[in-house]
Amino acid sequence: MYDMIVTGLIALLDVEHFAFLFAGTMLGLVVGILPGLGGIAGLSLLLPFVYGKDPTLVLPMMVGLLAVTNTSDTFPAVLMGIPGTSGAQATVVDGFPLAKRGEAARALGAAFSASMIGGVFGALILTLSIYVARPLILAVGFGEQLMLIILALTMVGMLTGASAIKGLAMCGLGLLLGSIGAAPATGEYRLSFDTVYLSDGIPLVIVGLAMFAVPEMVEILRRGQTISETAELGSGTLRGFWETLRHKWLVLRCSAIGLLIGAMPGLGSSVSTWIAYGHLAQTTKDREMLGKGDIRGVIAPESANNADNGGALIPTLMFGIPGSGSMAVFLGGLILIGVEPGIGMIERHLDLTFLIMWSLALANVIGTGTCLFLAKPIARLTLIRYAVIAPFMIVIIYFGAYQATQSWYDLLALFVLGVLGMYMKRFGWSRPALLIGFVLSMKLDAAVYQSVQVYGASFLERTGVLILLGLIVVSIFLAARMKPHREALTSDGPHAPANKAPQMIFLGVLIACFGYAIYDAFRLTFLARVFPLTVTLSTLVLLGAAALLSLRKRPAYVLYDSEREWAANAAPQRGELHYQAWILGLIGATALFGFVLGTFVYVATFLRVKARSAWRPAALGGLGAVILFALLSHFLVLDYPRGILQSLADMPWPFN
Amino acid sequence: MDKVMSFRIAACVGMTCAIAGLPAAEAIAQKVDFAGKRVEAIVPFQPGGGSDVYIRALAPHLERHLPGNPTIIVRNVPGGGSIPGANQFQSRAKPDGLNVIVVSASTVSNFVFQKSKVQYDLDKWQPVLLSPQGAVLYAASGLGVKGAQEIAKLKGQRLVFGGGGPTGAEMRFTIAFELLGLDVKYVWGVQRGPTRLAFERGEFNINYDTTPAYKKNASQLVKAGKAVPLFTLGIQDEKGNIVRDPNFPDLPTFTEVYERMHGKKPSGPGYEAWKAVMQMNVMASKSIFLPTDTPRPVVEAWRAAARNALKDPEFEKLAASIVEGYPQFVGEAARPIIKEATTLSPAVQDWLRTFLKTKHDVTY
Secondary structure (H helix, E strand, O other): OHHHHHHHHHHHOOHHHHHHHHHHEEEEEEEOOOOOOOHHHHHHHHHHHHHOOOHHHHHHHHHHHHHEEEEHHHHHHHOOOOOOOHHHHHHHHHHHHHHHHHHHHHHHHHHHHHHHHHHHHHHHHHHHHHHHHHHHHOOOHHHHHHHHHHHHHHHHHHHOOOOOHHHEEEHHHHHHHHHEEEOOOOOOOOOOOOOOOOHOOHHHHHHHHHHHHHHHHHHHHOOOOOOOOOOOOOOHHHHHHHHHHOOOOHHHHHHHHHHHHHHHHOOOOHHHHHHHHHHHHHOOOOOOOOOOOOOOOHHHHHHHHHHHHHHHHHHHHHOOOOOHHHHHHHHHHHOOOOOOOOOHHHOOOOHHHHHHHHHHHHHHHHHHHHHHHHHHHHHHHOOOEEHHHHHHHHHHHHHHHHHOOOOHHHHHHHHHHHHHHHHHHOOOOHHHHHHHHHHHHHHHHHHHHHHHHHHHHHHHOOOOHHHHHHHHHHHHHHHHOOOOOOOOOOOOOOOOOOOOOOOOOOOHHHHHHHHHHHHHHHOHHHHHHHHHHHHHHHHHHHHHHHHHHOOOOOOOOOOOOOOHHOOOOOOOOOOOOHHHHHHHHHHHHHHOOOOHHHHHHHHHOOOOOOOOOOHHHHHHHHHHHHHHHHHHHHHOOOOOOHHHHHHHOOOOOOOO | OOHHHHHHHHHHHHHHHHHHHHHHHHHHHOOOOOOOOOOEEOOOOOOOOOHHHHHHHHHHHHHHHOOOOOOOEEEEEOOOOHHHHHHHHHHOOOOOOOOEEEHHHHHHHHHHOOOOOOOOOOOEEEEEEEOOOOOEEEHHHHHOOOOOHHHHHOOOOEEEEEOOOOOOOOOOHHHHHHHHHOOOOEEEOOOHHHHHHHHOOOOOOEEEEEEHHHHHHHHHHHHHEEEEEEOOOEOOOOOOOEEOOOOOOOEEHHHHHHHHHHHOOOOOOHHHHHHHHHHHHHOOOEEEEEOOOOOOOHHHHHHHHHHHHHHHHHHHHHHHHHOOOOOOOOHHHHHHHHHHHHHHHHHHHHHHHHHHHHOOOOOO
16 A cells, blocks of 8 residues: 555656646646635636546546645735635635735735644645545434434524624525525425526526625725725735744544535535634634734634545545535546546546545645745735726626526626625624525425435434433533623614614614514425425514614613724715616626627726726726636636627627 | 319328428438537536436447437536536427437426426426436445344334435435334535435445445445445336346345235335336436427437437447446337336425425425
């Protein structure tokens, strides 16, 4: 076995193999940066080329690609507040405030080094685990899965923000939004309004973009400045690198979390990163800066999301069961090259198994090296006037959203949820809590039903369940004891009981939505409605409490309006709806001209009107966006939304 | 008079044109040429899934045998049980031979059961190739059954079976259990791979896998003495009889098991319902279609390419495992199967409706 480990490494270091690994890694970095594209899109780009090729060449390329999408997704997360993949959502929480403070390079340095350590750790454990992982995975039955999901859900307790009631209510909203689509027990459609689009539920990528990218974008546009509030980029990449090393235990703990969660089929980096973040909040005493630009808030999720791949490979290789969406494509790729993963993979293809592990480790090093090298120059983006960057960001996130299901509804869903996210940010409703609820919703519903169906109540007698139950209790205890860091209550601060109308309207709309959910639930059979109904009723209790507390005439944490935080002389001229209207403009332009041509019109107009560029550079900017989308459409075989123009006339590529 | 004349002239001109048109059509037949073109294959599923792997493995061989050797590119339009992808193909695909769609069992069963959301005319599309895919049922050895001959021993035992949902691909087994009179507890919302994991953990004690997954994984469990194969669904031969699965000639089919259990040939709406569902999920497992109005010569060019690709030794070497030794149906041969899978008699529909309502509390 040991000689095989060494042979695997030597094989990879020959020029041809290394070139394939390198090419895959570079491609992975590119698709990771683009929001909405990730391992799935990248790997499907490779699939046409892998067929019938030598597995020892193709495998490093595919693994290289998979390994680093969660590395480069940090660029947009930290610099723009846009999660590049769903594994980067938690990174936004502290990464983006760091960029706003002018410390983007430091944040990136820390994130990339944490990614690398996590990734190599994942590869290492994967190697060590190949003989012990089987019984371990087989020990996790339906009951244990349920407990793991509940444990993940308790992390919400650390992320509720200033008002615990509002945070928990948002988790409820996330659970409700996540329950849209076919009920696991009966296949009945919940809250789908009889559309095909909602029968699969709302795509995660859209919820992620709506919760983070859109609200941040609107805020900076209103501020009318650069992303970085200081004109100088502070201390750089190296400092971040050292900080990661200083927090080595945090890195290792979070890597272990990423690996374990990744190894559970169905749970992936969209869950593990939040658990890692919650774990950080639980285990640290000084939470003052968490959520406002704490470097550890970047290190924790980034260590987890790269270790995730090592974990996800375990069920993929050993059981032939994909540990994540991109692993499903990887599995398809393996079948195409004639490698049959599953029981006995290690006996049949031990050499290839080690090749995969080495590729994973090396790709992490290559990917991180490249990103670290680029961090400082790319961080300069935060010094450019945001009005110049914004139109490109808007078209890119809408591009990303459309890749979710290639439907016009993707664009509308992003817009509607984007408005929700914006008001949640303004009125202090926790967006991480919503996301955690959202990603866990269907899994929770399914796991409760499946555990009860298989075991009845006796699943509580299983050892694994009891151990996890203990952890859940500890986690809830920690959350209950936590005192979030929050501003003092003053009669003129953001928590003041002045001009409450906008907040109360928002609260009212939420209550109305939950009211509708009750109505919808009563059409369903018991098994399909028990979950959404429980969630809805509990959330309505929380919302009712929030409403009562809000009605009192004194400052309270349940009240919050960030509009009161603008300094008197710096209040923006334009309200947030002004910029939402501008975002809507892209949807309008797309409806008329189709996405590619609409993008040209939109970017050029935005640059001309909002950034006050001359027409010529504005048009050049639009052209740049068109070229980008044309290239993407050609190489990734992507399709773009069509407009009225396309239905009237046949347009030449790429405008069709 | 004038009018009649002009009519006659028009008729003459028309006739001449029609006659002149005949050789023209012939010429088109010879001139089908995709040189330098890109063929777009719509896969209404995620990349990496069964349908995706199917077309990607076939594509290079089809490319080699299509006139002009076009490049086939795959475009995945995932989600919605393949309804959105198929709807999109219906509304957008031009009948020029440069647009094909990969159809799977769920595209077919949604066509039957989700009529309100379906906007595609699956039964009118032009079939190119249809590839069946069998499945094997196996039970935990702890149940004390050594094989299909002892299947009666399962009666009265508490069987736990998991899968996607009561109206999905599992129906080919749930109906079979019903017809055999087995007492099964169903656990839904579990994907195919994880059901095998749950079987290995002992949480489920009866499970199935499609042929490739069975050969790769479940057969190892059989070897280790943890599982016992019971029966296959069999496949349908050209005469419409259900015969043993060529991959598992030693395993009886469900039909045989039914006969042994009840001492008579299966019949009645319940069995007809099972057969329709079996057509959807086994016989029409994977297929390739061209749009409805694709000109005859173009359709024939595709069918010839499929026929030749399957015979190609190169295909044998690289991709034979994709079709797993099942008989392949090229062109019109596929049509009766699609027709049987998509036209359910009222009696069968009633039976299914009652079955789903009483056993699974699902209304369709």
